Amino acid sequence: MSLEAKNLSFRYRRGQPPVLQAVNLTVHPGERVGLRGPSGRGKTTLCKLLAGYERPCGGQVLLNGRPLSGFRGCCPVQLIGQHPETAVDPLLRLGDTLYEAGPVEEEVLEALHIAPAWLDRYPTELSGGELQRFCIARALRPETRFLLCDEITAMLDLVTQAQIWEFLLDVASRRDLGLLIVSHQSLLLEKLCTRIEQLDV
Numbered sequence: 001m002s003l004e005a006k007n008l009s010f011r012y013r014r015g016q017p018p019v020l021q022a023v024n025l026t027v028h029p030g031e032r033v034g035l036r037g038p039s040g041r042g043k044t045t046l047c048k049l050l051a052g053y054e055r056p057c058g059g060q061v062l063l064n065g066r067p068l069s070g071f072r073g074c075c076p077v078q079l080i081g082q083h084p085e086t087a088v089d090p091l092l093r094l095g096d097t098l099y100e101a102g103p104v105e106e107e108v109l110e111a112l113h114i115a116p117a118w119l120d121r122y123p124t125e126l127s128g129g130e131l132q133r134f135c136i137a138r139a140l141r142p143e144t145r146f147l148l149c150d151e152i153t154a155m156l157d158l159v160t161q162a163q164i165w166e167f168l169l170d171v172a173s174r175r176d177l178g179l180l181i182v183s184h185q186s187l188l189l190e191k192l193c194t195r196i197e198q199l200d201v
């Protein structure tokens with residue numbers, strides 16, 4: 001199974017210039033592809049298209065050669081963003097958010113040091129790093145084949161960053177996941193990735 005951006009173009013509003021134009025990118029299982037590019041170039045937008053949050057105005061997102069838009073069920077492509085507080089419903093307890101799309105394996109919760117008591121809390125009752133670990137756990141469903149990591153540790157301290165990446169590299173290797181890692185930190189990308197692409201078209 002591969003995840004492919006094929007000739008993707010996108011604009012947020014009709015009449016505005018495109019944010020992305022004829023972008024091509026493929027991620028294979030087991031690959032860790034770094035994505036860098038200047039601020040505002042469209043890295044987050046590309047992640048949103050690849051995860052099916054937005055629809056392209058040209059080209060296609062293909063999962064195993066078939067349009068992602070036709071996929072039904074728990075999406076094998078999961079996006080984790082920089083701001084976990086914007087990725088969860090503030091009015092739901094975290095346990096309800098975690099399990100709304102089905103079970104998450106106990107070993108994932110344990111490996112990310114997610115305390116069972118957190119699941120009774122609301123999102124504002126966790127720290128940023130705790131909430132990010134929660135969002136990573138939520139993205140790691142048994143069906144997940146590709147993880148799109150958009151600046152996911154940018155706001156965290158170095159120790160937490162290292163713990164999160166150590167866990168993600170291990171789980172990606174065990175499950176043969178494909179990772180797309182967006183970061184402005186070249187050193188981080190060079191350490192983590194099997195290949196680095198530049199978004200500067």
Ligand SMILES: Nc1ncnc2c1ncn2[C@@H]1O[C@H](COP(=O)(O)OP(=O)(O)OP(=O)(O)O)[C@@H](O)[C@H]1O
Pocket residue numbers: 012013019037038039040041042043044045046
């Ligand atoms: N919802 C939106 N509506 C309109 N324009 C948007 C929207 N989201 C992003 N944009 C614009 O699209 C362009 C690309 O934004 P995007 O967030 O994808 O860039 P980026 O490469 O991830 O940037 P950064 O490195 O700063 O995070 C920017 O010019 C931004 O202002």
